[in-house]
Amino acid sequence: MTVGLFVNLEKDPLQRYAREVGDFLTSRGHTVSVCRADGALSPMDFMVVLGGDGTMLRAARLATRYAVQEGKGIPLLGINLGYVGHLTDVGKDEGLQAVERVLAGKYSVQKRMMLEAEMDGYGYAALNEIVVKGRRLTRFCIHTNGKPVADFRADGIIAATPTGSTAYNRSAGGPLLLPESEMIAVTPICPNPSAQPLVLDGNCEIQITADIETTVTPDGEKGLPLSSSKNLAIKRAAHTALFIRTNP
16 A cells, blocks of 8 residues: 655654554555645555644545545545644554554545635635634625625635534534534624524535725735625535544
8 A cells, every 4th residue: 555644743753653554554464655835746545644733634634635626535534633632533642553553444524515715716615614804803795606695794705515514603602513423614703793603514615705905814824915896705615524443
């Protein structure tokens, strides 16, 4: 097998644990391919992700870019080296055992829907959420499949996947969704007057317009400016994130 290795260097600065995992794989005759967030991926059977939830988000977006190019996704085995590891499969102490179970075929794969924000002809993928914020109280108009569904003022708006419904969406008072469901939560941030969150079908396209320039942020990464003259389209991404689960 060829196994990818994606490492958060802040969690493993000397790459001691990464080398331990790599040596474990090569000693059993497998090929290790080191993955970088800003690099291209070569074909692999699965990817071991060393870090926390943020690392899993970055790895999922990287795997999605590969899926767009090659037509198939890469299953991710998350080993938690951080404090929060909701998206990972096991902790560091169980990491090698989890890798061994995957090599032996003793695992399942969960599919998690992702979102894509389309701006100026480019698509930006997100596993958790896409956040739109203005520099002040902003009027947002929301359409789904071309039909108006909401019009309100708020500090911002969150479009969250079921995976991301437990993150920023929950903190903003949004609904919790089952992890493997196919829905989108749309939640206002500090609305005025009060506006209710929406739960939309995962296959609909959401169009968002604002009365001032806003910033669009996928999964907490670098914000992207969006002028008030342009629409933001959010829809289900063509490919899903694949999470390996080694526990029954």
